[in-house]
Amino acid sequence: MLSxxxxxxxxxxxSDDIAADQDRFRAALTDTIEQFLQEQRDVLGxxxxxxxxxxxxxxxxxxxxxxxxxxxxxxxxxxxGGSPVxxxxxxxxxxxxxxxxxxxxxDDVIDRSDTRRGRPSVHRQFxxxxxxxGWHLDxxxxxxxxxxxxxxxxLAFSEELFTASYADAPGTTARTIFNRMRxxxxxxxxxxxxxxxxxxxxxxxxxxxxxxxxxxxxSAKYSMERPLxxxxxxxxxDRDLLEAxxxxxxxxxxxxxxxxxxxxxxxxxxxxxxxxxxxxxxGKRTFLIARALGSGGSPDRMNALLGDPDLDADAVAELRxxxxxxxxLAQTESLIExxxxxxxxALMLLPADETSREALHRLAEAAVTRSA
Amino acid sequence: MLSxxxxxxxxxxxSDDIAADQDRFRAALTDTIEQFLQEQRDVLGxxxxxxxxxxxxxxxxxxxxxxxxxxxxxxxxxxxGGSPVxxxxxxxxxxxxxxxxxxxxxDDVIDRSDTRRGRPSVHRQFxxxxxxxGWHLDxxxxxxxxxxxxxxxxLAFSEELFTASYADAPGTTARTIFNRMRxxxxxxxxxxxxxxxxxxxxxxxxxxxxxxxxxxxxSAKYSMERPLxxxxxxxxxDRDLLEAxxxxxxxxxxxxxxxxxxxxxxxxxxxxxxxxxxxxxxGKRTFLIARALGSGGSPDRMNALLGDPDLDADAVAELRxxxxxxxxLAQTESLIExxxxxxxxALMLLPADETSREALHRLAEAAVTRSA
Numbered sequence: 147m148l149s150x151x152x153x154x155x156x157x158x159x160x161s162d163d164i165a166a167d168q169d170r171f172r173a174a175l176t177d178t179i180e181q182f183l184q185e186q187r188d189v190l191g192x193x194x195x196x197x198x199x200x201x202x203x204x205x206x207x208x209x210x211x212x213x214x215x216x217x218x219x220x221x222x223x224x225x226x227g228g229s230p231v232x233x234x235x236x237x238x239x240x241x242x243x244x245x246x247x248x249x250x251x252x253d254d255v256i257d258r259s260d261t262r263r264g265r266p267s268v269h270r271q272f273x274x275x276x277x278x279x280g281w282h283l284d285x286x287x288x289x290x291x292x293x294x295x296x297x298x299x300x301l302a303f304s305e306e307l308f309t310a311s312y313a314d315a316p317g318t319t320a321r322t323i324f325n326r327m328r329x330x331x332x333x334x335x336x337x338x339x340x341x342x343x344x345x346x347x348x349x350x351x352x353x354x355x356x357x358x359x360x361x362x363x364x365s366a367k368y369s370m371e372r373p374l375x376x377x378x379x380x381x382x383x384d385r386d387l388l389e390a391x392x393x394x395x396x397x398x399x400x401x402x403x404x405x406x407x408x409x410x411x412x413x414x415x416x417x418x419x420x421x422x423x424x425x426x427x428x429g430k431r432t433f434l435i436a437r438a439l440g441s442g443g444s445p446d447r448m449n450a451l452l453g454d455p456d457l458d459a460d461a462v463a464e465l466r467x468x469x470x471x472x473x474x475l476a477q478t479e480s481l482i483e484x485x486x487x488x489x490x491x492a493l494m495l496l497p498a499d500e501t502s503r504e505a506l507h508r509l510a511e512a513a514v515t516r517s518a
Numbered sequence: 519m520l521s522x523x524x525x526x527x528x529x530x531x532x533s534d535d536i537a538a539d540q541d542r543f544r545a546a547l548t549d550t551i552e553q554f555l556q557e558q559r560d561v562l563g564x565x566x567x568x569x570x571x572x573x574x575x576x577x578x579x580x581x582x583x584x585x586x587x588x589x590x591x592x593x594x595x596x597x598x599g600g601s602p603v604x605x606x607x608x609x610x611x612x613x614x615x616x617x618x619x620x621x622x623x624x625d626d627v628i629d630r631s632d633t634r635r636g637r638p639s640v641h642r643q644f645x646x647x648x649x650x651x652g653w654h655l656d657x658x659x660x661x662x663x664x665x666x667x668x669x670x671x672x673l674a675f676s677e678e679l680f681t682a683s684y685a686d687a688p689g690t691t692a693r694t695i696f697n698r699m700r701x702x703x704x705x706x707x708x709x710x711x712x713x714x715x716x717x718x719x720x721x722x723x724x725x726x727x728x729x730x731x732x733x734x735x736x737s738a739k740y741s742m743e744r745p746l747x748x749x750x751x752x753x754x755x756d757r758d759l760l761e762a763x764x765x766x767x768x769x770x771x772x773x774x775x776x777x778x779x780x781x782x783x784x785x786x787x788x789x790x791x792x793x794x795x796x797x798x799x800x801g802k803r804t805f806l807i808a809r810a811l812g813s814g815g816s817p818d819r820m821n822a823l824l825g826d827p828d829l830d831a832d833a834v835a836e837l838r839x840x841x842x843x844x845x846x847l848a849q850t851e852s853l854i855e856x857x858x859x860x861x862x863x864a865l866m867l868l869p870a871d872e873t874s875r876e877a878l879h880r881l882a883e884a885a886v887t888r889s890a
Contacts, residue, residue: 189698190705193735196712197705252670256663281715283825288715291628294666295708298624298673302700305677309693321681326561328674333562333569336667340568343653343660356566363565453655 164505167230171220172213174236179208179243182307199275203268203296204303207247210263215242215373217509218395222377225502226387234311234380238320241308242373248300249331255293256339257428264419269293312380319388320379327372334364341431346449350440357433358400365406366399370513374506390496394506398489402513404482407432408475409518412466417518423462429453433481438474486514536877539602543592544585546608551580551615554679571647575640575668576675579619582635586881587614587745590767593877594749597870598759606683606752610692613680614745620672621703627665628711629800636791641665684752691760692751699744706736713803718821722812729805730772737778738771742885746878762868766878770861774885776854779804780847781890784838789890795834801825805853810846858886 183205190197216239223235253259254267261267266274273289281288308324311317337360341353348356374395375388383391409418410425411434425432429452439445448468451461469475489510496503555577562569588611595607625631626639633639638646645661653660680696683689709732713725720728746767747760755763781790782797783806797804801824811817820840823833841847861882868875 186701189701193702193705194709194731197708200705200708248670252666256666276715279716282717282719283715288711291711292708294624294628294669295704295711297666297670298620299701299704301670301673302677302697302704305674306697309681313690318685325674325678329558329561329671330565332667332671332674333565333572336569336572336664337566339660339663339667343648343655344651345654347654359566 164501164508167224167501168217168220168505170231171217171236171239175213175216175239175243178236178240182240182303183208186303199272200292200296200299203251203271203293204244204247204300206265206268206271207250207262207300208243211243211246213239213243214509214513215246215369216240218370218373219377219380221502221505221509222374222379222383222391223381224377225391225496225498225506226378226381226383228377228381234315235377237307237311238376238380241304241311241324242376244300244304244307245328248297248304249335251293251297251300253335255290255297256335267293268296272296315380315382317380320376323372323376323379327368327376330363330372331368334360334362334368338364342429342453345429345431345453346439346445350436350445353431353436354433354440357431357436361400361403361407361433362396365403366396368399370399370402371395387497390492393492394489394496394510397485397492398510398513401482401485401489404433404478404485405514405516407434408478408482409516411435411469412475413518419518422459423457423465426452426462426465427455427457434469434474434478437477438469438472441472441474443468443472482514486510489514536873536880539596539873540589540592540877542603543589543608543611547585547588547611547615550608550612554612554675555580558675571644572664572668572671575623575643575665576616576619576672578637578640578643579622579634579672580615583615583618585611585615586885587618587741588612589881590742590745591749591752593874593881594746594751594755594763595753596749597763597868597874597878598750598753598755600749600753606687607749609679609683610748610752613676613683613696614748616672616676616679617700620669620676621707623665623669623672625707627662627669628707639665640668644668687752687754689752692748695744695748695751699740699748702735702744703740706732706734706740710736714801714825717801717803717825718811718817722808722817725803725808726805726812729803729808733772733775733779733805734768737775738768740771742771742774743767759869762864765864766861766868766882769857769864770882770885773854773857773861776805776850776857777886777888779806780850780854781888783807783841784847785890791890794831795829795837798824798834798837799827799829806841806846806850809849810841810844813844813846815840815844854886858882861886 183201186201187198190201219239219242220235223232224230228235250262251268254262255269259267260270269289269292272292273285276285276288312320337356341356341360371392374391378388378391407425407430410430410432411423413420413422415422435452439448448465451457451465454461490507493503493506493510555573558573559570562573591611591614592607595604596602600607622634623640626634627641631639632642641661641664643661644664645657648657648660684692709728713728713732743764746763750760750763779797779802782802782804783795785792787794807824811820820837823829823837826833865875865878865882868878
């Protein structure tokens with residue numbers, strides 16, 4: 147059974163200590179992840195040492211990342227009066243990290259992405275293992291199959307951890323939030339798939355509405371609203387406080403994802419680490435794209451280019467120019483500003499201590515102004 | 519929140535009432551599944567009506583089946599002194615049914631199976647939907663991607679239900695069993711994949727050991743031992759009683775799977791509902807096959823035929839003859855008998871009421887003597 151590492155108390159918690167609190171939390175998170183993986187190594191080793199690559203594939207994803215969801219969970223906990231040094235938000239944060247890892251493993255299979263954070267994606271790790279060993283049958287199929295199982299295992303780990311997070315307290319509200327979050331992400335991802343498939347055969351207004359709905363469920367709620375609420379619920383936040391969290395974090399999450407969509411088209415490859423116009427090659431049907439297609443110009447020409455994996459620099463430049471000319475970029479930037487303002491206004495009204503509010507303010511700023 | 523349907527008490531629970539108890543339990547299970555799906559329909563509908571096919575695809579798998587795992591959970595509960603009419607084993611049984619549905623959805627993707635229980639498998643349902651609507655991009659890829667998400671959602675549902683099963687009581691032991699069960703299944707499935715990939719490149723003794731290990735973790739524990747223990751743990755069974763459950767259900771599960779392996783090669787298509795020699799075409803590396811390959815004869819010839827999807831009736835007959843001639847069939851039957859005897863001996867020693875023992879006896883008989 148997991149005995150989580152609480153952040154060690156080194157005293158002090160004024161608003162200047164935010165960074166220190168976060169560092170302690172992150173360190174405790176990393177320790178808990180390591181310990182959990184070590185325990186699972188024993189469990190899997192008892193089944194067969196040959197099953198251990200499942201675990202090491204998961205570890206490639208839980209060892210990095212910005213820990214944004216876990217940090218939101220921590221500040222949701224703090225803002226509801228939870229102690230700076232407590233195990234519950236650390237374990238729940240670890241559960242969120244494993245859930246995210248599971249989602250990434252399956253996402254990469256669905257998107258056929260070969261890399262993740264500069265390393266081979268999990269299905270590529272397994273197909274590479276197959277090729278290196280010279281095994282039989284199809285290496286790619288082996289890789290995909292193993293990645294489906296690794297993602298499933300990682301989902302189960304996330305659940306195991308989440309349940310442990312409220313072992314010492316009633317976790318009904320937190321449980322409901324966690325359940326709902328998972329359903330929203332999976333439904334949102336399905337809608338995203340559908341959007342790609344339905345593609346150009348819809349009116350621009352319908353496409354915009356769909357894009358905003360996907361963004362809300364697949365991203366804004368999952369990445370911002372639910373983690374924050376989860377931390378609050380674990381600390382015993384009441385309904386009103388959880389609604390105040392939502393009023394802040396949902397528009398923030400929407401602004402965050404809209405920013406992501408803009409970066410996917412206009413981001414600087416040196417900063418984002420992705421090829422220029424990557425989202426255009428993937429044919430992502432974001433709000434930005436839906437708005438551009440619906441704002442006159444030449445939607446047929448745009449539809450013909452979108453989703454072409456071999457799009458060259460000229461075509462990327464052409465699409466960018468069309469999006470700018472349509473006014474869609476300016477309108478999306480304005481929507482980001484509006485959603486951000488909504489979030490910051492709600493944050494001012496949040497009935498929480500100054501430190502927590504300041505910490506959330508910093509997280510929010512980083513989320514909407516980032517360039518990568 | 520789920521308010522589970524407890525089986526309604528219609529009085530009496532002597533050993534003649536076993537069938538009646540099981541019918542009531544199955545009816546309560548079906549009601550609970552229906553109610554849960556209805557609740558989730560509301561949740562998904564609030565996200566988007568377009569996400570509802572995820573739910574209907576899951577419903578195609580939770581509406582049928584033998585409910586064997588749920589029944590084992592019920593009798594594990596009863597044998598530990600649980601009331602015949604209680605919600606906990608119904609909800610836990612429902613959780614097991616959803617877990618099994620999730621495993622089948624992902625299994626069918628991994629095995630590329632087009633049908634499941636005579637209907638299109640989930641990825642086929644989604645690719646069919648894509649084709650029928652004339653959507654863009656690749657229908658098959660859409661089907662596989664949607665099925666990965668549907669399986670993930672179904673795993674989350676399973677967890678949501680499982681947590682609800684012990685809402686009124688401490689569920690630590692049950693939780694640990696459930697966690698372990700999931701890990702075992704996923705690791706076992708991975709080892710099975712690996713086995714197919716490594717294929718002929720191993721000594722027969724190693725292959726036999728591997729086949730038995732896979733059978734234990736992927737099937738025997740998951741299908742028999744863990745569900746029974748789960749029911750017991752929910753009813754507060756102590757460690758000794760849980761060990762007594764295991765002593766019965768683990769060899770039973772092994773016998774059950776060995777019987778399945780024999781039927782996969784020698785089963786009558788009219789009874790099993792699968793084409794003759796289906797497992798030979800799939801190239802499954804079971805204990806039966808490993809033993810046949812290791813018992814002289816012509817392993818090279820067998821290896822050349824195994825896994826050929828176009829195997830004709832003559833080749834199936836040839837392989838069957840080789841397996842019989844090698845003595846592997848007789849030895850597998852003898853192992854089934856030995857494991858069954860071990861299970862029945864352990865059942866006699868199980869400290870439980872007569873009704874529960876009799877019910878478990880009937881389930882065990884059905885499991886090891888079945889012809890389909």
